[in-house]
Amino acid sequence: MNKIAFQGTHYAFSEIAARKYFGDNIETHPCRQFTDVFKSVENKNSHYGIIPVENSTTGSVYQNLDLMLDSSVTVVGEVQLRIEQHLIANPDVKLEDITVVYSHPQALQQCGNFLASFPDIETIASYDTAGSVTHIRNEKMLHAAAIASRQAAEDNKMQILKEEIEDNPQNYTRFHIIASTTQMPEGANKTSIIFSMKNIPGALFKSLSVFALRDIDLLKIESRPMRGKRWKYLFYLDFAGTMNEERCQNAIRHLEEITSFLKVIGSYKAAED
Amino acid sequence: MNKIAFQGTHYAFSEIAARKYFGDNIETHPCRQFTDVFKSVENKNSHYGIIPVENSTTGSVYQNLDLMLDSSVTVVGEVQLRIEQHLIANPDVKLEDITVVYSHPQALQQCGNFLASFPDIETIASYDTAGSVTHIRNEKMLHAAAIASRQAAEDNKMQILKEEIEDNPQNYTRFHIIASTTQMPEGANKTSIIFSMKNIPGALFKSLSVFALRDIDLLKIESRPMRGKRWKYLFYLDFAGTMNEERCQNAIRHLEEITSFLKVIGSYKAAED
Known part of the structure; x- marks a missing residue:
């Protein structure tokens, strides 16, 4: 039986999302902090972890974007859940x-x-x-x-x-499923990467052009400050396609020419309703 | 004497930043919430308001980005402050x-x-x-x-x-000075805009190309979820240049062809150390 680490106590939204993704035949492992979820997966105490990455009302869960940067885990799946508060x-x-x-x-x-x-x-x-x-x-x-x-x-x-006191009934959260090894799940159609740019003119435009030139659709772009570097940014980018496709491999190789740091955090199947 | 609205009580970082920008010859007006700062400026109860927009450790102050979207105020200045906690x-x-x-x-x-x-x-x-x-x-x-x-x-x-318990000594906050009327301050060199894109392929790449094609440097891009629209985004973009320059006016006119919503929130002088 798969053991799934999540942040919170039983009946937290992360646990409900885990059951939506994996079904009921799982063992869930409550963790106090997000960092404990990452550790549980890294140390192979859990088979998978589930972490919220974005809410449609409040935006990205920046703490998990930041943790993903330093962790060795990869994203292997995605699930979304309507959140009624x-x-x-x-x-x-x-x-x-x-x-x-x-x-x-x-x-x-x-x-x-x-x-x-x-x-x-x-x-x-x-x-x-x-x-x-x-x-x-x-x-x-x-x-x-x-x-x-x-x-x-x-x-x-x-x-x-x-009941339902959330500001907006279109209140959805996207969760990522994380694992300690790279996997290419069946039906994978989306890839997430993190990068920072060399200090060259038009760097952001050039980084996006590596995808546009190959007709690869960008699904999301998000910037985060780089710790300890004032007003320098990391970019979190999702694109349609997987690292099994040659055009995506080419785009990433092209992107490496422009970036000072680049990490592919996983190809996986995008969440459906 | 200029009256400056800020969120917090006296000796809040916003008030300290207001004195760095305007000097000591000001009257400061403490407000309980950020929304009260916006209201005080909109209703001309204050000459200016000061709002934190980004911290170099924790990222953007999303609440103020969201408030800027709906408000009629414009950004007329910027100041940054090292934050020691x-x-x-x-x-x-x-x-x-x-x-x-x-x-x-x-x-x-x-x-x-x-x-x-x-x-x-x-x-x-x-x-x-x-x-x-x-x-x-x-x-x-x-x-x-x-x-x-x-x-x-x-x-x-x-x-x-x-003393100094902040995670990172490179802990700076950028503040925007807001006013009820559009102004083009002396030395202005930076413009902030908000836009959302039409649902067309490569829309984000095309929106950035209007700047790249005119050699206008992008300083920052940030995405925020659109309220009530699941996984649709607003983009907050800063570029080098002002709305007095013809190439910037051309870029914005070009951008309007691609966007479903576009708002220029002000040209102003970028913060110096």
């Missing part, structure tokens, strides 16, 4: 009793409009959504709520005070 | 007494390595760095610390428990 409290607690809301910072951000309509409610960042439900239950907190999934509320026998 | 507590408190650390989420992130070495210390996100110092002082908290500037510690007569 609910305001959850102990039984009999009322909305007007709430003075503090606990959740993961990304969840707090996804519900920014809802929370802004209660300016007196304090928000406290916690390690994960489902864990914040367990926390307010275990501490029997009567003035606190948590933001998490329906499954987290039901499993903890807690009350949903308000 | 200090761990601040009430007098006589010792490092080993600390169980909780308050600060702005960006500051907590900039000190991620330091905080990770104290896994038992809880972190609580607050509205601003300097305000978290006032908070632990006013509440006489003996097991709490705040992360903020030296000025915030000194002004509140608080103790610096540990």
